[in-house]
Amino acid sequence: MGGNPEIDGGHPACQGGVSVSDAEALADGLLSADAAAMLLALLAAAQAGTEEEVPVGAALRDAQGRFLAVAGNRPVAAQDPTAHAEIRVLRQAAQRLGNYRLTASALSVTLEPCPMCRSAADHARVARVQCGAFRSQSITEQDIGASLAGGHAFFAPEGAELLRIFFDKRRHV
Ligand SMILES: [Zn+2]
Numbered sequence: 001m002g003g004n005p006e007i008d009g010g011h012p013a014c015q016g017g018v019s020v021s022d023a024e025a026l027a028d029g030l031l032s033a034d035a036a037a038m039l040l041a042l043l044a045a046a047q048a049g050t051e052e053e054v055p056v057g058a059a060l061r062d063a064q065g066r067f068l069a070v071a072g073n074r075p076v077a078a079q080d081p082t083a084h085a086e087i088r089v090l091r092q093a094a095q096r097l098g099n100y101r102l103t104a105s106a107l108s109v110t111l112e113p114c115p116m117c118r119s120a121a122d123h124a125r126v127a128r129v130q131c132g133a134f135r136s137q138s139i140t141e142q143d144i145g146a147s148l149a150g151g152h153a154f155f156a157p158e159g160a161e162l163l164r165i166f167f168d169k170r171r172h173v
Contacts, residue, residue, distance in 0.1 A: 037108035070089065105128075
């Protein structure tokens with residue numbers, strides 16, 4: 001493990017958690033790139049959940065499939081209403097590349113992005129959005145504002161399950 005402060009923002013929790021080098025190791029022949037990206041996003045989501053954040057995670061890859069950033073939700077600890085997982089990976093990747101345009105990148109997120117994140121992804125020129133779980137059955141690709149990666153529904157139940165467990169626990173506190 002061992003986080004990269006340049007990539008994960010230097011937060012102590014991230015340094016002990018999922019790093020981009022882990023993502024690259026996972027993707028190195030063990031899983032399809034999309035599956036590895038969703039798995040990393042799920043791990044970041046689970047980590048966020050253990051820190052009392054809503055368990056949503058995201059991973060971003062560049063046009064060549066290299067992992068640029070992995071992050072979980074962090075609005076509570078960061079005292080920042082915009083610190084959604086997707087915004088965090090977009091910020092980290094832009095800083096890493098020194099460019100606010102992340103042209104042709106692929107965003108994997110455990111839950112369908114909210115309007116703020118969808119808009120940010122569009123501004124960043126993200127080309128593909130892979131969602132683990134959807135908020136609504138009626139959502140379409142046009143609603144997401146980018147083409148969705150297909151064929152990875154296998155991971156959807158886990159993304160949704162994390163959220164269900166988190167909110168169930170909240171209701172019973
Ligand atoms: Zn969001």
